[in-house]
Amino acid sequence: MSEDKLTPRSENFSEWYNELVLKAELADYSPVRGCMVVRPYGWTLWENIQQALDRRFKETGHVNAAFPLLIPMSFLEKEREHVEGFSPELAVVTHGGGEKLEEPLVVRPTSETIIGYMYSKWVKSWRDLPILINQWGNVVRWEMRTKLFLRTAEFYWQEGHTAHATEQEAREETLRMLNVYADFAINDGAVPVIRGIKSETEKFAGAVMSTTIEAMMGDTKALQSGTSHYLGQNFAKAFDIQFTNRNNELEYAYTTSWGLSTRFIGAIIMTHGDDKGLILPPRLAPIQVVIVPIYKNVEEKARVMEVTERIFAQLKDAGLRLKVDDREEVTPGYKYNDWEMRGVPLRMEIGPKDVEKNSVALARRDVPGKEGKTFVSQENIVETVRAMLETIQQALLARATAFRDANIHEPRDYEELKQVVQNGWAFSYWCESRECEAKVKEETKASTRCIPLEGQPSEPGRCIVCGAEAKRKVYFAKSY
RNA sequence: CGGGGUGUGGCGCAGCUGGCUAGCGCGCUUGCUUUGGGAGCAAGAGGUCGUCGGUUCGAAUCCGUCCACCCCGACCA
Numbered sequence: 397m398s399e400d401k402l403t404p405r406s407e408n409f410s411e412w413y414n415e416l417v418l419k420a421e422l423a424d425y426s427p428v429r430g431c432m433v434v435r436p437y438g439w440t441l442w443e444n445i446q447q448a449l450d451r452r453f454k455e456t457g458h459v460n461a462a463f464p465l466l467i468p469m470s471f472l473e474k475e476r477e478h479v480e481g482f483s484p485e486l487a488v489v490t491h492g493g494g495e496k497l498e499e500p501l502v503v504r505p506t507s508e509t510i511i512g513y514m515y516s517k518w519v520k521s522w523r524d525l526p527i528l529i530n531q532w533g534n535v536v537r538w539e540m541r542t543k544l545f546l547r548t549a550e551f552y553w554q555e556g557h558t559a560h561a562t563e564q565e566a567r568e569e570t571l572r573m574l575n576v577y578a579d580f581a582i583n584d585g586a587v588p589v590i591r592g593i594k595s596e597t598e599k600f601a602g603a604v605m606s607t608t609i610e611a612m613m614g615d616t617k618a619l620q621s622g623t624s625h626y627l628g629q630n631f632a633k634a635f636d637i638q639f640t641n642r643n644n645e646l647e648y649a650y651t652t653s654w655g656l657s658t659r660f661i662g663a664i665i666m667t668h669g670d671d672k673g674l675i676l677p678p679r680l681a682p683i684q685v686v687i688v689p690i691y692k693n694v695e696e697k698a699r700v701m702e703v704t705e706r707i708f709a710q711l712k713d714a715g716l717r718l719k720v721d722d723r724e725e726v727t728p729g730y731k732y733n734d735w736e737m738r739g740v741p742l743r744m745e746i747g748p749k750d751v752e753k754n755s756v757a758l759a760r761r762d763v764p765g766k767e768g769k770t771f772v773s774q775e776n777i778v779e780t781v782r783a784m785l786e787t788i789q790q791a792l793l794a795r796a797t798a799f800r801d802a803n804i805h806e807p808r809d810y811e812e813l814k815q816v817v818q819n820g821w822a823f824s825y826w827c828e829s830r831e832c833e834a835k836v837k838e839e840t841k842a843s844t845r846c847i848p849l850e851g852q853p854s855e856p857g858r859c860i861v862c863g864a865e866a867k868r869k870v871y872f873a874k875s876y
Numbered sequence: 877c878g879g880g881g882u883g884u885g886g887c888g889c890a891g892c893u894g895g896c897u898a899g900c901g902c903g904c905u906u907g908c909u910u911u912g913g914g915a916g917c918a919a920g921a922g923g924u925c926g927u928c929g930g931u932u933c934g935a936a937u938c939c940g941u942c943c944a945c946c947c948c949g950a951c952c953a
Contacts, residue, residue, distance in 0.1 A: 484951070540951060620953060657953055690912050729913035747912050
């Protein structure tokens with residue numbers, strides 16, 4: 397239960413986050429270091445995320461499949477950058493059936509290699525392309541420092557893997573899926589994100605180009621919330637994905653991969669949550685409306701429950717996700733706090749006075765206290781609730797966007813950049829050299845987050861670090 | 877892996893420079909009264925004090941070891 401108050405966000409953001417995840421019953425620590433147990437409430441949220449994404453994947457022509465958890469060690473070694481990137485964090489299986497294995501198996505940290513191997517078997521002709529497969533699953537990366545949802549040794553995600561006949565098609569696919577992520581994050585998660593390209597040092601191990609949706613958390617740190625990679629022919633060459641093109645020539649395929657994980661739950665928590673707990677966007681919330689019936693005695697209870705059940709049925713039939721909190725052992729006030737901790741976007745109170753007046757009370761989670769409470773007629777309750785949920789959804793996005801924009805700065809010089817990245821993002825010209833990027837990271841802890849696809853100036857400028865000519869601007873920020 | 881912190885009923889903690897039968901709040905169980913912003917009273921249940929070792933007549937308390945977790949840094953979605 398959520399009996400105790402949270403550490404205030406402003407006092408210690410990290411502690412606030414940890415307590416919230418536990419008290420809202422999203423997840424719990426597991427007996428294995430770095431792993432987490434996703435509790436039913438957290439998993440239902442994930443299921444809603446899955447549905448929202450899966451629908452979009454299907455609409456863009458993708459199909460789901462499942463590839464194995466275990467991958468031969470040698471597969472990882474076939475792509476040089478890939479193995480260099482992932483070998484430090486691999487979990488390796490050395491024994492099976494009581495015998496030492498001839499070749500160790502790695503627990504997948506991502507599935508490019510085994511999928512590449514399979515694609516080489518399936519692709520012979522340009523007519524076999526494109527292959528547009530997604531998989532929902534779990535992966536393991538042995539992280540040094542873990543945090544529930546944000547970075548766990550095992551996490552749940554989806555990984556899309558596509559193979560194409562041309563570079564242009566693969567590059568289009570990369571951006572198409574980045575746009576799918578952005579659309580999902582903004583419209584369903586109410587998490588404003590910036591689409592952009594990762595620097596060479598920040599890109600995926602083995603990619604030609606990595607793209608990202610970057611979000612700003614409530615402490616102004618950046619969170620990479622989803623990624624889409626153009627892999628060129630790197631994996632095709634490593635796994636021999638070759639096809640005969642229309643000119644009867646043998647050619648390597650062009651591949652992409654893209655993923656979004658349970659980390660996004662962390663993004664939702666840190667984008668919208670407040671000192672009273674979680675705030676969930678209505679489109680993803682496991683429970684969109686909680687109804688709290690209020691009564692003093694059996695007579696009142698009978699009258700109140702009659703209205704409650706009628707309204708519950710109406711909302712249920714309308715397809716809304718809702719719950720009646722009919723617990724007898726706690727008071728209404730307790731229930732308010734309890735559901736606020738869990739982030740339910742809208743609370744409906746039905747008491748004797750409402751029965752008299754044909755009304756109900758609606759309390760918005762995103763507007764605390766009396767300000768967020770209104771009394772509405774029981775007539776047209778479905779429409780009223782729907783409209784209110786939509787208002788909340790939009791308000792969350794607007795608030796998060798305003799917060800983000802207020803904390804993005806355009807420093808005049810390097811000294812000012814060092815200041816602003818301590819509590820916000822810097823948007824600055826950058827010459828795209830590793831040296832300047834490394835210098836900023838070394839001196840400020842802020843890394844380049846992305847070169848945004850939009851909002852680039854038409855004129856070149858001067859690198860904020862070294863003063864050399866720079867074509868594009870980049871975001872610098874501390875990140876998770 | 878470096879620095880810091882914490883391990884005492886389910887949860888949060890107190891227990892001082894060595895002492896009595898290990899306490900408090902919350903939660904839990906039962907009963908009655910309550911219920912529009914975290915209810916009240918009464919009676920109960922529940923603990924090898926993280927581990928191993930040492931000092932001592934006597935250790936939750938002192939010393940050492942190990943383990944786990946959290947926070948802050950070096951790698952990463």
